[in-house]
Amino acid sequence: MNPKQEVVNHILAHRTESPMTEADAFAPANIALCKYWGKRDTELNLPVTSSLSLSLGSLGSQCHLSFCEERHQVVLNDEPLDPNSPFVVRLSQYLDLFRRDTDRYYRVETLNTIPTAAGFASSASGFASTVLALDKLHGWCLSEIELSILARLGSGSACRSLWQGFVEWHAGETETGMDCFAQPITTAWPELRIGLLVLEAGKKPIGSREAMQRTVETSPLYASWPHKVAADIQIIRKAIEENNFEALGAAAESNALTMHATMMGATPAVVYWLPESVETMHRVWKLRREGLPLYFTMDAGPNVKLLFLDKDRQHVEEHFPDLLVAQ
Ligand code: PMV
Numbered sequence: 363m364n365p366k367q368e369v370v371n372h373i374l375a376h377r378t379e380s381p382m383t384e385a386d387a388f389a390p391a392n393i394a395l396c397k398y399w400g401k402r403d404t405e406l407n408l409p410v411t412s413s414l415s416l417s418l419g420s421l422g423s424q425c426h427l428s429f430c431e432e433r434h435q436v437v438l439n440d441e442p443l444d445p446n447s448p449f450v451v452r453l454s455q456y457l458d459l460f461r462r463d464t465d466r467y468y469r470v471e472t473l474n475t476i477p478t479a480a481g482f483a484s485s486a487s488g489f490a491s492t493v494l495a496l497d498k499l500h501g502w503c504l505s506e507i508e509l510s511i512l513a514r515l516g517s518g519s520a521c522r523s524l525w526q527g528f529v530e531w532h533a534g535e536t537e538t539g540m541d542c543f544a545q546p547i548t549t550a551w552p553e554l555r556i557g558l559l560v561l562e563a564g565k566k567p568i569g570s571r572e573a574m575q576r577t578v579e580t581s582p583l584y585a586s587w588p589h590k591v592a593a594d595i596q597i598i599r600k601a602i603e604e605n606n607f608e609a610l611g612a613a614a615e616s617n618a619l620t621m622h623a624t625m626m627g628a629t630p631a632v633v634y635w636l637p638e639s640v641e642t643m644h645r646v647w648k649l650r651r652e653g654l655p656l657y658f659t660m661d662a663g664p665n666v667k668l669l670f671l672d673k674d675r676q677h678v679e680e681h682f683p684d685l686l687v688a689q
Contacts (some may be wrong), residue, residue: 365405366381369511369539372540373508373511374502379500380620381429383401383428384426384427385428386426386495387427387494387498388425389486389491391421391523393416393661394413394519394659394661396412396414396591397618397621398413398518399586399624400574401575406514406539407539408526408542409531410578410588411588412532412533413526413531413591414531414595416523416529416556417529418476418529418688420689421487421558421688422487423471423475423487424473424474425472425491425497426471427469427470427644429469429499430467430468431465431466434468434470435452435468435469435551437469438474439473439478453470453492453516453567456515457470457492467588470492472491482575483644485520486518486519490513490520490521493512501642507543510544510545511543514544522544524646526546527548528542528549528551528602529547531543538683545597552672553672553673554605554610554669554671555670555688557670558687559686560686561642561665561666562638568632573625573634580629583627584627585593587620590617590620594617597613607654607655612657618661622660634662634664638664639664655671657670
């Protein structure tokens, strides 16, 4: 049996079904402050290191789930998707893991409140909202840990998208990954803001899965990554506890830059940065030198996310009028 199916069967083994005809669920997108970059198990999406993220409030995915016949149906932002597109094939394989009744398929209707076309990762909120809706549709009443493990099987970072606020994903040690799930960090920090800058809306030259794997396999710089994460995650946890913005921003920015450095060392090199990305970094550094507490982070793409405090929001928006601030 495939290892994902074993995990799903294990989690659902003693669950009774009390299915509904339809179910709705929302999950926020999340941005890592200390990144997940590299898997120790590519099938189960088990990471080499732990990671820590901040969720994006109302920016995420709203999933409406129901049963249908013959084949899975996927509708994204009111448009039915081609059943043979790579995304629908991947989602269908994931949905197959949960089918108990072989005659019934799922119809997934997802509305993304995060701009998908603008290149922001919506797979995390997409898979997380689907898992929440599956749990409601079948009436399984799974625990948060179980839901996080199931979301991880869809997309690694999806396991962090079940909560708002700060979330830590524990790398775990076991082969089955039953100790590899995310949990919320309860410390509140209402003044902290994250904003998204769309610099390039086109398709990325290489997806995060492939880029991650290539980095692990070929980059001589990858060996230093686990040490970097071990140091940064401690600094970030402490910064959250103390609401210390400079410490948080500096560690998050350095973590993102180091992740990109590991990619650049891969063969062939993975370089997501565009001239606009680098220009934005220099603008952030200049504003910081002039006294504005502003930091950035970046994921597997050319777009930049800004970290700042609510008191500086207006000032930041004056410099970046197109900024989409998460609420
Ligand atoms: O979960 P995936 O396969 O989309 O990978 C996400 C990787 C990064 O966004 C670059 C980092 C992270 O921790 O979210």
